[in-house]
Amino acid sequence: MKSKILISILISGFSIGTAYSQNLNKPKLDSLFDILKSKDKAMGSLTISKNGTQLYSRAIGFSSISKTDTVLATLNTKYRIGSISKMFTATMIFQLIEEGKLNLNTTLDDFFPNLPNANKITISNLLNHRSGLYNFTNDPDYLAWMTQPKTKDEMLSLISKYKVDFKPNKKASYSNSNYVVLGYVIEHITNQSYSSNLGERITSKIGLSNTYVGNKTNINHNESYSYQFINNWEQELETDMSIPGGAGSILSTPSDLNRFSEALFTLRLISENSLSKMTTMTDGYGMGMFQTPFYSKKAFGHSGGIDGFASNLAYFPKDSLTIAYCTNGQVYPFNDILIGVLSICFNKEYSFPTFNTITLKTEDLDKYLGVYSSKKMRLKITITKDNTSLIAQGSGQLSFPLEATEENKFKSDKVGAKMEFNPEKNELILEQAGGRFLFKKDN
Numbered sequence: 001m002k003s004k005i006l007i008s009i010l011i012s013g014f015s016i017g018t019a020y021s022q023n024l025n026k027p028k029l030d031s032l033f034d035i036l037k038s039k040d041k042a043m044g045s046l047t048i049s050k051n052g053t054q055l056y057s058r059a060i061g062f063s064s065i066s067k068t069d070t071v072l073a074t075l076n077t078k079y080r081i082g083s084i085s086k087m088f089t090a091t092m093i094f095q096l097i098e099e100g101k102l103n104l105n106t107t108l109d110d111f112f113p114n115l116p117n118a119n120k121i122t123i124s125n126l127l128n129h130r131s132g133l134y135n136f137t138n139d140p141d142y143l144a145w146m147t148q149p150k151t152k153d154e155m156l157s158l159i160s161k162y163k164v165d166f167k168p169n170k171k172a173s174y175s176n177s178n179y180v181v182l183g184y185v186i187e188h189i190t191n192q193s194y195s196s197n198l199g200e201r202i203t204s205k206i207g208l209s210n211t212y213v214g215n216k217t218n219i220n221h222n223e224s225y226s227y228q229f230i231n232n233w234e235q236e237l238e239t240d241m242s243i244p245g246g247a248g249s250i251l252s253t254p255s256d257l258n259r260f261s262e263a264l265f266t267l268r269l270i271s272e273n274s275l276s277k278m279t280t281m282t283d284g285y286g287m288g289m290f291q292t293p294f295y296s297k298k299a300f301g302h303s304g305g306i307d308g309f310a311s312n313l314a315y316f317p318k319d320s321l322t323i324a325y326c327t328n329g330q331v332y333p334f335n336d337i338l339i340g341v342l343s344i345c346f347n348k349e350y351s352f353p354t355f356n357t358i359t360l361k362t363e364d365l366d367k368y369l370g371v372y373s374s375k376k377m378r379l380k381i382t383i384t385k386d387n388t389s390l391i392a393q394g395s396g397q398l399s400f401p402l403e404a405t406e407e408n409k410f411k412s413d414k415v416g417a418k419m420e421f422n423p424e425k426n427e428l429i430l431e432q433a434g435g436r437f438l439f440k441k442d443n
Contacts, residue, residue, distance in 0.1 A: 024048065024055050024056060024344075024345065025344050025347070026055075026056055028344045028350075029046075029056055029058065029341065029344050030058065031352065032337075032340050032341070032344065032352060033046070033058050033060050035352055035353065035355075036060060036332060036337070037060040037061065039355045040229060040233070040331065041330075041331045041332035041353075041355065041413070042060065042061065042327055042329065042330050042331065042332055042337060043060060043061020043062060043073060043227065043233070043327060043328050043329035043330075044059070044060065044061060044073070044079070044325060044326050044327030044328060044329070044330075045057070045058065045059040045060075045073060045075060045077060045079070045253065045254050045325070045326050045327075046058050046059075046254055046323070046324070046325045046341060047075075047253075047254035047255045047257075047258050047323075047324050047325075048258075048321070048322070048323050048341075048345065049255075049258040049259075049262065049321070049322045049323075050319070050320055050321050050322070051320045052259075052262050052266075054255065054258070057075050057254070057255060059072075059073040059074055059075050059077060060073065061073050061328070061329060062233070063077045063219060063222070063223070063224035063225065063328065064219045064224070064225055065225075065227065065233050065235070071219055073224065073328075074222070075253065075255065076210060076222050076253060077222050077223075077224050077253065078210050078221070078222055078223045078224060078251040078252060078253055079224050079251065079252065079253070079309055079311060079326035079327070079328055080214060080224075080226070080239075080248075080250075080251055080304075080306050080307065080309045081248075081250050081251065081252050081257065081304045081306075081309070081311045081313075081326060082244075082248045082303075082304025082305045082306035082309060082310070082311060083176070083179075083247065083248050083302055083303065083304040083305070083306075084250070084252075084257065084301075084302045084303070084304040084311055084312075084313050085179070085244070085246065085247060085248045085249055085250040085304070086179045086246070086247060086248070086288050086302055087260075087261075087264070087288045087289060087301070087302050087313070088198060088202060088250060088260070089179050089182050089183055089186070089246040089247070089288065090127055090182075090278055090287050090288020090289070091201075091202060091264060091269055091270055091278075091288065092186050092197055092198070092201050092202065093123065093127065093182055093185070093186065093288075094270045094271075094274035094277070094278065094287075095201055095269070095270060096186065096189055096190075097123075097274065098270065098271060098274060101189050102123060102185070102189060103123070104122060104123050104124040104127075104277075105122050105123070105124065106122060106123050107119055107120065107121060107122055108121045108122075108126075108181070111184070111185055111188045112156055112181065112184070114156070114160055115133070115156065115159065115160050115181070116133070116160060116162075116163075116164050117131075117132065117164060117167070117168055120167070120168045121133070121168045122168070122169075123182075123185070124287075125168050125169055125178075126178040126179070126181055126182050126185075127178070127182070127287035127288060128172060128282055128285045128286065128287050129172050129173060129174050129175055129178055129285050130168065130169045130170075130171065130172050130282075130283075130285075131168055131175065131177075131178050132164040132165050132166040132167055132168055132170065132173075133159060133162075133164060133165070133175050133177040133178060133181070134159070134162035134163065134164060134165055134175065134177060135165075135173075135174065135175035135176055135177055136155075136158060136159055136162065136176060136177050136180075137176050139162075146237070146239045146240065146243060147237055147238060147239065147240055148240055149240045149242045149243075150240070150242050150243050151242070152184055152187075155180060155184075155242075155243065155245070156181075156184070159177045159180070159181070171283065172282065172283040172284065172285045174285075176244065176247040176248065177247075178247070179245075179246045179247035179248075180243075180244065180245045180246055180247045181246075182246050183245040183246020183247070183249075184245070184246070186246065194213060194245060194246055194249075195212065195213040198211075198212065198213060198250070199212070201269075202260065202269060205263075205268070205269065206259060206260065206263040206268060206269070207259070208252070208256045208259060208260060209256070210222075210251075210252060210253045210255075210256045211250060211251065211252040211253070211256045211257075211260070212250070212251060213241065213249050213250055213251070214241045214249055214250065214251040215241055216238070216241075217238060223251060224309075224328045225238075225328065226238075226307045226308030226309045226328040226329065227308055227328060227329040228308055228329070229329065229331045229401065230386050230389055230391070230401045231386060231387055231388065231389045231401075233329055236307045236308035237307060238307060239306055239307055244306065248304065248306050252326075253326070254324035254325060254326050255324070257311075257313045257324035257326075258313075258322040258323075258324050260313075261301065261313055261315045261322045261324070262315070262320075262322055264315075265300075265315055265317060279291070279300050286300070288302070289301060289302055290302060290303070292314055294339075294342050294346070295346065295348065297316055297318070297319070297346070298316070298317075299314035299315055299316045299317075299323075300314070300315050300317070301313040301314040301315055308328060308329060308330075309326070309327065309328055310326075310327050310330055310334045311324070311325065311326040311327070312324070312325050312334075312338055321345070323341065323342070323345065325337065325338060325341065330414065331413055331414055332353060332355075332413045332414075333413055333414060333416060336353070336413075340352075340353075356405060357403045357404055357405055358404045358405065358406065358407075359388065359404070360388060360404050361388065362385065362387055362388050365385045365388070365390050366385075367421075367423040368383050368385075368390060368421050368423065368428075369383050369384060369385060370382075370383055370426075370441045370442065371383075371441065371442045372427075372428050372439035372440060372441050372442065373439060373440060373442055374430075374437050374438060374439045374440075375438075376437055376438075377437055378395075379394050379395055380394070380395040380442075381393070381394055381395075381428070381430070381439055382394075382395075383428075384399075386401070389401045389402070390402040390404070390410055392412070392417075392419065400412050400414055400415055402419060408420060408421045408422065408423070409421075415432070416432060416433065417430060417431065417432040418430075418431040418432070419431075426440060426441035427439065427440055427441070428441075
């Protein structure tokens, strides 16, 4: 998947009623994470809290892996939380509104008149993604420059160069540009850095010792690298944290994220009126939050993804229950792990995943290699190998490893795909998202 600050991960919703289990099944949660750990299907950390009391915490995997040393992940390991940073940014914006330093109708030309439609885009439009500003992480060249430091002026110039997607307030469309700009608004008004504002306005107020704006990863500070799995865990590239700013530059731990969420919803950071605005959904968007369903329950929070990191923060108001999960390496789908955690928390029926695979020699893979095309899809699939792993790559997409489940049959849990090869006919059948597609190897 293309590296972006946000990944859209929503927990599946159903219409059946449920009730929170007062007696959390910790052994079942342990069993789930034991399986993920033993099969190299995930690395990361989970914390579950209720009414400010921690009920469960677990860390699996490593924060750093190298040829000379490995560092086990602990409950104090810090992860890049990506777009969960937007909840912090929105909170600080509402603090400034309560201080009378701006309002929801303030337009961008008060701060950055050179941005497109600056005299029409309001703070409100930025908060709930109705500005029309192009999402800079969609730039086809983003991966080429995401590791390079950018100044505020460079980022504003970059955002200004893109054609707007629509007129302000015409509709909603997710854009990281909105929250990068909001971070700069905070700096402009306070004449202090985003990092200083985060410390003074949030982390020092509620005692978050493991939450701050990131820089180059420093494992000596319990900061984690992120990884992808191809035969072994391989380190991902690092986005330079000058780029995501108010949209995704924060590091944290699940326990700190839970404390932040609980402080926010118990009105220790902003007023009830401000919180009501943050949690009001318009076209599926709140102001710095999303609403996430699970059975009849509804949670408020945000997901995040940057480099190989993924994270999710969810607060269930009726249960005063908060769940935060951060990962720095994922093979089994992130969303499926969250569904498992929630099913166990709410005492719903849940079966542990099974990972039945077979091991092939590198020469066994040669008959599958090549470029495959379909008459029903424009997509081409290139099949290569890395030692004993088969690698698939769709045209214009990042590659991903395949696991052998039977002879000629492979799968990728990460992208939810199955592939069955027929080497004699030079064919493969792709099954994904309920579809079944025939591909033929190009001559």
